[in-house]
Amino acid sequence: MPIIPTRRAISGGIAALMLATAPALADQPAQAPAADAAAGAADAQNAPVDPDAVVARVNGHEITLGDVILMRANLPPQYQALPDEQLYEALVEQIVTQTLLADKAREAGLDQSRLAKLRARADARNFLAEAQLRREIEKAVTEDALRAAYEKKMAERKPVEEVRARHILVKTKEEAEAVRKELLDGADFAELAKTRSTGPSGPRGGDLGWFEKDMMVPEFAEAAFALEPGEISEPVQTQFGWHVIKLEERREKPAPTFEEMREELAAELESEAARAAVDAVREGVTVERPEPAPAPAAIRRDDVLIPR
Template sequence: MDKKVLAVVAGEEITEEQLNEFLKNVPREQQAYASNPQFRQQYLEQLIALRAFAQLGEDEKLDETEDFKKIMENARKDILAQMAMAGVMKDIKVTDEEAKAYYEANSQQFCKGETVNAKHILTDSEEKCSAILESIADGKVQFEEAAKEQSTCPSGANGGDLGEFGRGQMVKEFEDAAFAAEVGHVVGPVQTQFGYHLIKVEKKNEPVTAAFEEVAANIKSTLLQQKQNEVYTNKVKELKERYVQQ
């Protein structure tokens, strides 16, 4: 199937396999459409156009010009550099033992501080906020319904739910009130730069340290990059001493 001929340009065949290779260069966000017939046809037309222009360049003997030779020489050097760097880097690896040792030596990096799950209602005046609080306290309305009906924050559509957040993620006045509140109690009005809030804490979460298995891939990626940077720096120094004349 990959050898199927899709077009012939100046006597040269364009196969399914060549189109698939060409499609590997499309933007990542478009890769999902690679099997769509219309999408493939669009890129086939582009490939045909490129081949046609290349043939035009040959007909006009552009490959014999000095500009062409300079571009090809630069491309040759770039390719050689990339292949040489790949060769230098190919044996660099990070073992499970190295990753585990880093995890144990830097456990504070993987500690997630205390968090809360909370909901809120935002209003533009203290009087309105207090009136809503009174209605909730009297049982006339549930917190979530009041949020949907009267909160000016987009979270109101979800009953005021802000999800889970930690310290430093909210403005200080709101954060202080939320972390000081008892679970299930409504506190407020709390004034911030955004207006007046009623806050209902649903849950408080103690600090936790992520398990090694959760962060192992990220640790290995970080250590691999560190190793590669070190090898690259040392190799550049070596090559400068070998090849560069000051």
């Protein structure tokens, strides 16, 4: 067990403490708000809000709405779903409790400990680094940039062939040959698949929908893509058993629309912007690494950060 509590462990402890100090949260399950309550919440979301507004005072400390908003934003999902009135009161009471505990910690000199100072430094560093990356990403991921990335991908896109096929899966070659003979004698493929196929597509008449060649096991793909529309294959063996395949259609796969690719494009632009931002700040910087360096195993020594 780690000596220094992790953020996840701390968050879990805070959540548990919230339940202990706010019986309303422990006793009442989260309920879906009614339509009128939802409408009221939507109106509240759009109303002017002052994050510096003081919501409580304790021991000379002011607790602001901004403090409450920040704590709410860091709650686990199950608490985010609670009604606002219930959650608001619990969060204010939780910050009051934390403030009183923090005062006791200062009285004991814990705010001067090495760990407290390192934690504060790490929190500030992490927040500012993330804020700078978000700033660069927001500048890079614009509607125009997304459109340009889409057009570039479409210009570079190579035609991809795909087919729509049905199949009937059975256990043995003899069964597959018997199925094929029935089909050649005029049996309806879809109806036969429903009664004879052991595969999951059987109830759908063996319909596999549209697929590209590399989406199927090689033996099946080679046989399917070699067929002409309406043609029925010889029995094909794969790791799943024996297949009889009917090709329904083939086409060039339609290009995805801009909206279909929006999230993927945004993720790519965000990644590129983050890499560029990191490269930019590191370019030309001299990093001094004093010698002798600590032994790599020293990073496991949590105990040296704990106050004595």
